């Protein structure tokens with residue numbers, strides 16, 4: 135463990151282990167944002183383990199735990215997510231005792247209804263891949279746009295046509311695609327703990343058993359989409375074809391279209407063909423899961 | 428690879444990414460900033476414009492605000508108190524975003540204001556000062572001293588630039604006029620005839636004035652700072668003052684738009700004249716005079732309008748001060764209540780070492796012994812300066828200021844209370 139790599143120990147007692155020193159420093163009041171950064175950055179490994187530990191405890195208490203590496207990874211992932219939010223928001227909370235602030239922040243996350251999207255199948259590589267894409271789409275517009283590529287295999291031009299965007303918005307789509315290819319995809323895979331081997335295996339399944347692969351993916355992506363759609367602005371609900379049609383022809387709800395259609399397989403079917411000015415666009419889209427960006 | 432190794436690799440990768448958070452970030456300045464309230468996306472903030480603003484009204488309380496890039500990188504955020512205000516300025520490399528959250532019983536309100544890098548303004552000021560310096564070296568200090576205040580500054584510079592042009596012209600032609608004292612008042616009286624070279628030079632200077640004006644257009648937005656401070660002051664008041672905020676913002680918009688319109692018109696005029704100079708090679712003296720005259724007239728009108736708007740702003744400030752004064756009597760009824768309960772029975776020794784600090788509340792769940800009355804429960808919660816939250820299957824949610832002892836020890840203490848049957852942290 136790398137917990138002991140602290141540069142500036144509290145110093146009073148050399149015999150005191152660094153870990154204890156770090157922990158006790160975190161219990162003291164810090165009074166400026168800079169001090170907060172300094173104290174907290176020295177204690178990242180300890181804080182990550184702490185958040186992971188309480189996430190594990192929460193999963194156990196709610197009957198969602200199993201002693202295997204998939205669950206360990208799941209707890210680590212959320213622990214790190216909480217820690218990132220703490221790093222950013224905590225510094226605005228000074229003066230505070232960082233450790234208790236952190237504990238209460240994690241406890242607060244766990245007190246929400248359905249704090250995360252848990253499903254045993256989402257812990258396996260394919261599920262983790264899809265869960266990772268959808269979770270990332272909620273916080274990143276690049277990832278949101280990339281969902282169109284990963285789910286249907288579309289490029290920027292098709293995304294623009296399907297969602298019926300105008301010139302200015304189109305430019306953004308190209309940018310989203312480029313950034314996702316350059317770094318976003320890799321970063322998401324890393325954060326989901328998907329190894330090269332696992333990704334290679336997904337790729338070969340896609341090649342060899344295309345149909346089974348896609349139908350399995352469809353089931354899982356529905357679970358993930360239903361969970362993460364709750365994060366949409368104002369719970370943009372599903373609409374009827376005439377409602378979608380009105381939105382497309384009158385040119386409003388650009389955000390609504392982009393967000394909801396990326397995260398809802400059914401509405402994509404419903405709204406199909408409305409985007410490209412009514413011209414024939416061919417068959418309804420089918421799920422064609424892409425592993426690579 | 429073994430599973431242990433796989434897990435350890437994953438853990439160290441996550442740590443690496445957390446560690447490199449700040450250094451990795453480089454925002455593409457043209458991309459909007461994504462705004463999240465309670466981890467739900469609510470809109471975007473233009474990351475290039477001057478004074479781009481997003482206002483969000485929520486039915487629920489605002490717990491958290493987060494700002495992210497399009498890539499999803501968390502740029503900053505804050506945790507808001509359950510009641511009252513929280514403001515924070517988030518630095519984004521060079522620019523900043525002013526966040527202001529107000530939670531009331533009716534819900535939450537967020538305003539996010541984009542503030543461009545200070546360098547943007549100092550650069551604008553510097554180039555204006557340099558140009559003015561070249562035109563009227565001896566008048567620069569006075570001009571800066573005079574103009575340091577908000578909108579008036581812009582006006583002063585515009586006036587000085589025009590004065591500088593006239594002064595320059597007067598000194599150039601001193602051989603014609605017996606009294607070379609440049610007057611600070613713009614003189615549009617008839618000027619002596621001049622050789623074509625001089626006229627061309629004048630044209631050039633007029634062009635310069637036009638360019639200064641373009642820069643002034645940018646500089647106009649520096650009044651933003653004043654508005655931001657005003658907004659912060661307003662934010663400290665109760666929500667009943669929200670209407671004042673919106674009128675201040677409106678005034679700001681009016682000033683900006685009006686001045687921009689004006690300057691554009693003036694600039695076009697000057698531009699036209701200059702092009703005329705270039706094509707003809709010579710220009711009628713009257714035409715230049717007319718151009719200068721119209722610049723001055725425009726400037727005058729502008730001054731009057733700005734003065735009117737300033738007055739308007741002043742009135743708003745006065746209103747604000749009055750509101751402030753009336754508020755000062757009872758700045759925070761909540762705290763008053765807290766002080767009262769201080770004196771009453773305190774079942775737990777909760778250290779009050781951080782008075783007034785807006786901490787993230789500490790949240791725990793309790794069940795009470797059989798037959799405990801609602802009244803004694805309330806008394807117990809009040810004694811901790813706590814707030815009751817939801818009730819779920821007999822468990823009562825309680826929020827308090829974070830205790831000075833670790834959560835486990837705190838729970839032990841709680842469980843020791845007579846009326847408490849059980850206590851735990853998660854639901």
Ligand SMILES: [Zn+2]
Pocket residue numbers: 371372373394398400401402
């Ligand atoms: Zn839908």
Ligand SMILES: [Zn+2]
Pocket residue numbers: 527528529538661662672
């Ligand atoms: Zn406000």
